[in-house]
Amino acid sequence: xxxxxxxxxxxxxxxxxxxxxxxxxxxxxxxxxxxxxxxxxxxxxxxxxxxxxxxxxxxxxxxxxxxxxxxxxxxxxxxxxxxxxxxxxxxxxxxxxxxxxxxxxxxxxxxxxxxxxxxxxxxxxxxxxxxxxxxxxxxxxxxxxxxxxxxxxxxxxxxxxxxxxxxxxxxxxxxxxxxxxxxxxxxxxxxxxxxxxxxxxxxxxxxxxxxxxxxxxxxxxxxxxxxxxxxxxxxxxxxxxxxxxxxxxxxxxxxxxxxxxxxxxxxxxxxxxxxxxxxxxxxxxxxxxxxxxxxxxxxxxxxxxxxxxxxxxxxxxxxxxxxxxxxxxxxxxxxxxxxxxxxxxxxxxxxxxxxxxxxxxxxxxxxxxxxxxxxxxxxxxxxxxxxxxxxxxxxxxxxxxxxxxxxxxxxxxxxxxxxxxxxxxxxxxxxxxxxxxxxxxxxxxxxxxxxxxxxxxxxxxxxxxxxxxxxxxxxxxxxxxxxxxxxxxxxxxxxxxxxxxxxxxxxxxxxxxxxxxxxxxxxxxxxxxxxxxxxxxxxxxxxxxxxxxxxxxxxxxxxxxxxxxxxxxxxxxxxxxxxxxx
RNA sequence: GCGCUGAUGGUCUAGUGGCUAUGACUGAGGCCUUCCAAGCCUUAAACCCGGGUUCGAAUCCCGGUCGGCGCACCA
Numbered sequence: 258x259x260x261x262x263x264x265x266x267x268x269x270x271x272x273x274x275x276x277x278x279x280x281x282x283x284x285x286x287x288x289x290x291x292x293x294x295x296x297x298x299x300x301x302x303x304x305x306x307x308x309x310x311x312x313x314x315x316x317x318x319x320x321x322x323x324x325x326x327x328x329x330x331x332x333x334x335x336x337x338x339x340x341x342x343x344x345x346x347x348x349x350x351x352x353x354x355x356x357x358x359x360x361x362x363x364x365x366x367x368x369x370x371x372x373x374x375x376x377x378x379x380x381x382x383x384x385x386x387x388x389x390x391x392x393x394x395x396x397x398x399x400x401x402x403x404x405x406x407x408x409x410x411x412x413x414x415x416x417x418x419x420x421x422x423x424x425x426x427x428x429x430x431x432x433x434x435x436x437x438x439x440x441x442x443x444x445x446x447x448x449x450x451x452x453x454x455x456x457x458x459x460x461x462x463x464x465x466x467x468x469x470x471x472x473x474x475x476x477x478x479x480x481x482x483x484x485x486x487x488x489x490x491x492x493x494x495x496x497x498x499x500x501x502x503x504x505x506x507x508x509x510x511x512x513x514x515x516x517x518x519x520x521x522x523x524x525x526x527x528x529x530x531x532x533x534x535x536x537x538x539x540x541x542x543x544x545x546x547x548x549x550x551x552x553x554x555x556x557x558x559x560x561x562x563x564x565x566x567x568x569x570x571x572x573x574x575x576x577x578x579x580x581x582x583x584x585x586x587x588x589x590x591x592x593x594x595x596x597x598x599x600x601x602x603x604x605x606x607x608x609x610x611x612x613x614x615x616x617x618x619x620x621x622x623x624x625x626x627x628x629x630x631x632x633x634x635x636x637x638x639x640x641x642x643x644x645x646x647x648x649x650x651x652x653x654x655x656x657x658x659x660x661x662x663x664x665x666x667x668x669x670x671x672x673x674x675x676x677x678x679x680x681x682x683x684x685x686x687x688x689x690x691x692x693x694x695x696x697x698x699x700x701x702x703x704x705x706x707x708x709x710x711x712x713x714x715x716x717x718x719x720x721x722x723x724x725x726x727x728x729x730x731x732x733x734x735x736x737x738x739x740x741x742x743x744x745x746x747x748x749x750x751x752x753x754x755x756x757x758x759x760x761x762x763x764x765x766x767x768x769x770x771x772x773x774x775x776x777x778x779x780x781x782x783x784x785x786x787x788x789x790x791x792x793x794x795x796x797x798x799x800x801x802x803x804x805x806x807x808x809x810x811x812x813x814x815x816x817x818x819x820x821x822x823x824x825x826x827x828x829x830x831x832x833x834x835x836x837x838x839x
Numbered sequence: 840g841c842g843c844u845g846a847u848g849g850u851c852u853a854g855u856g857g858c859u860a861u862g863a864c865u866g867a868g869g870c871c872u873u874c875c876a877a878g879c880c881u882u883a884a885a886c887c888c889g890g891g892u893u894c895g896a897a898u899c900c901c902g903g904u905c906g907g908c909g910c911a912c913c914a
Contacts, residue, residue, distance in 0.1 A: 270850060270865085282887065282904045334914075397840095399914080417914085453840065453912050461913075556914075709875075719876075740873060769867080773875035780875090791873055801874070808875070839874090 260570035264697075264704050265458060267722060271782050273297065273700065274459060286455030286463030288693070293782055296732035296763065298466070298696050301538050302445055304729060305468050305690065308534050315441035315470050316433075320422025322447055323403060326412045331594035332421050332587070334400055334414070343377070343394040354394040399450045401463075415449035420687060423471040424587045427599050431473075436601055438683055439523075441472035445692070457572055459693045466692035472527075473683035475603070476585065479521035484511075487529025493546035494518065495566075505546050518549075520561035520582060527580050527688050531565050535578075538695070539727040541702045544568035548576075558586035567698040577694045585682040592682075604678035614643060615672045622666040634660060643669060699730065703783060709808070724783030725806055728826040733784045734763045735822050738775050740791040742768050750790045753800065753815060760819035762826070780805055786822060801839065804832045811836035 258266075268274040272291035276283045290298055310317050329335045343354035354373045373394045376382075382391060400417055404410035416422070423430070423442045434440035445468040455461045488511030495505045496518045508518070510525045519525040528547055535545055550562040565578035592599040624631045637653040637660075645651060646669050651662045703724045728734065737754045739746035747768060757764045765784070767775050772789065779787055787803045794800055800818065803810045813821060813836030824830035 266850070276905080279905090283906090285905070397912080399912090450913085455913095456907085458906095721876080738874090742872090771872075771875085771877070773877080775876090776874080777876045787874095789874060793873085803874080810874075 260701060260704065263706070264701050267781065268294065268700060286452055286461070288459050288462060293732040297730060298692065300730040300732065301696060301699065302468065302692065304538055305445065305534065308530065309443050309470050313441070315443045315472065317443045317445065318423065318426060319446065320426065320444065322416055322449070323405065323413045324416050324421060325405065326414070327594055328421050328425060329400065329414050331591045333590065334417055343391050397453065399452065401449045401451050417450050418448050418689070419444040419446050419467045419469045420471055420689070424591055427588060431601050438601060438603070439472055439474040441470050443468070443470045459697045460572060460575060462693055468690040468692055470688050472686040474523055474686055476681065476684040479523045481522045481526040484522045484526050487526055490529050490532065492528065492532050495546050495548040497549045497551055500548070500551065523686055524561055524563070524580065524582055527686055528563055531578050531580060531688060535565060535695070537727070538730050539699050539703055540567055544702065546574070558584055560584055569698060569701055575694055575698070577691050577698060579689045581687050583685040583687050585684055587685055588682050598680070600680040600682045602678055603681050608675045608677040610673055611676050612671060612673050614669065616641065616646065616667065616669045618667045626666070634662060700724065721777055721780055723780040723805065726783035726785070728785045731783045731785050732763065733765045733779070733782055734786070734826055736775070736779045736784045736787040737764060737766045738772060738787055738789045739768050740772055740789050745795065746790050749794060753788060753790065753818060757819050757822060760823050762819065762822060776803065785826065788818070802836060810839040812839055
């Protein structure tokens with residue numbers, strides 16, 4: 258049994274992950290988060306919020322998970338989020354139709370299925386596997402379609418990423434942030450991709466959770482005001498160059514920017530932040546690296562892109578976060594489709610006095626002369642030079658037609674104008690997290706099977722399963738265990754339970770089975786601390802606290818125990834300092 | 840989508856035409872029990888779905904679903 262199997266088996270048994278729709282046989286690509294899984298996931302998301310929303314100040318928004326067609330026409334998903342496939346009629350093998358004709362035409366990936374079929378037929382392309390005849394090509398779009406409203410309604414799609422919601426709200430966001438760059442927005446939510454063949458458990462889902470930040474920055478200044486925070490942070494960088502050599506290098510983010518390995522400070526800061534976040538939730542430092550996209554795998558509009566990759570036992574290095582400089586691509590795309598300028602007005606520190614050549618067509622005269630064409634004529638005149646305008650009669654071309662304009666209907670002059678700022682289209686830096694993959698990695702990296710000695714010297718060792726979750730993410734933070742199932746111990750135990758719940762801690766009460774069994778149960782779900790109530794408790798009002806990882810125990814007073822546990826979980830108070838060692 | 844392969848209580852598993860389905864662990868109730876899966880009693884819980892062959896199917900055949908692996912796909 259490999260680690261994946263062990264973790265998934267535990268996850269199923271203990272209520273972290275279940276196959277969705279199991280009652281009806283299940284469907285590939287969907288998972289339910291059980292009671293503990295759901296809690297663990299929320300804890301991870303909460304730390305993400307703490308990192309991006311509270312600390313970085315990128316406020317969270319919530320846009321619909323269904324989008325209208327225009328949004329995905331602009332984003333390119335309607336046209337581009339699909340691939341032309343083509344199956345062999347004999348061996349049923351499927352191929353990328355555009356790849357089959359790559360050598361025959363210049364731009365195979367721009368052709369539609371009809372054009373592809375034509376080229377396949379003309380060149381008598383056969384199946385590369387068995388030389389069989391190829392069937393008709395078809396588009397495989399990975400978006401879930403739906404209808405908005407009754408009847409045929411309006412075409413809608415389930416969003417394939419949360420990002421678009423933030424681009425669409427750009428003008429509102431800009432106003433909210435008082436039009437000052439940089440600013441950013443975040444979204445945590447479900448996205449949907451109708452994968453052809455989802456596999457690998459929670460690694461590739463049809464419905465999955467993303468946490469994305471879209472940070473809008475000044476295209477002319479990609480420095481980061483707080484870069485000093487991570488300049489000395491050493492990370493595992495797997496740059497394009499390093500990948501050629503096959504060696505991951507340990508290098509500080511400051512040095513990586515200096516050497517030009519990472520395109521700029523702002524991107525490097527985001528890598529630092531991701532590194533910080535992943536370690537905080539319990540990803541092992543030596544199983545985490547940042548891999549640069551190779552030139553040919555990077556989206557054409559991106560300047561630089563780095564994936565955070567986590568090493569897993571079965572799947573090797575898995576991409577869990579993408580950090581990209583998407584430039585102004587998305588805002589421009591939405592500006593084009595929506596016919597709305599998506600830019601921000603940036604005032605200069607000092608207004609510039611600029612001498613310009615200004616053309617002022619006299620519309621009062623042009624109007625009667627050219628009627629409906631007057632506007633087009635005026636526009637044509639505006640782009641002419643002083644020399645051309647000085648003619649007595651000026652010839653311009655409007656809609657392919659030569660038009661002669663008398664010189665006296667247009668004024669022009671050198672003017673000095675005050676320009677106090679300019680419209681700029683911000684560039685977008687996008688950290689995009691796949692929460693489900695991070696969830697699984699957190700479980701796998703926390704999972705351990707260790708041998709512990711038996712009670713007596715001569716007893717055999719036995720295995721204990723343990724999830725060494727960081728205290729902050731553990732779905733149960735403290736277990737309350739009366740040592741014996743007796744009324745006089747149960748009563749104070751229940752009291753302590755409510756004391757801890759008052760403090761907002763995640764508490765579980767368990768009085769079934771022997772104490773050893775209950776410790777094992779709690780180790781297996783990663784509960785960091787267990788509190789036992791015994792007969793000494795009735796005498797002196799103290800309880801035993803047991804530490805999950807070391808299995809050590811201390812004795813501490815009931816009075817104020819909720820503050821003690823809280824401090825150990827959230828304020829890195831040392832376990833040893835919390836009471837008298839036993 | 841294709842090929843190979845598998846599917847039995849919550850988990851792991853025995854069973855290869857006669858089943859009223861094996862066992863362990865786990866769960867629940869109780870007894871016992873003063874700190875690391877102890878013991879005893881009681882108890883709950885399964886043949887993936889649909890067809891077919893057969894007197895009879897968990898078992899054989901076909902189709903589907905789900906899982907694993909390989910191919911393809913993963914903007």
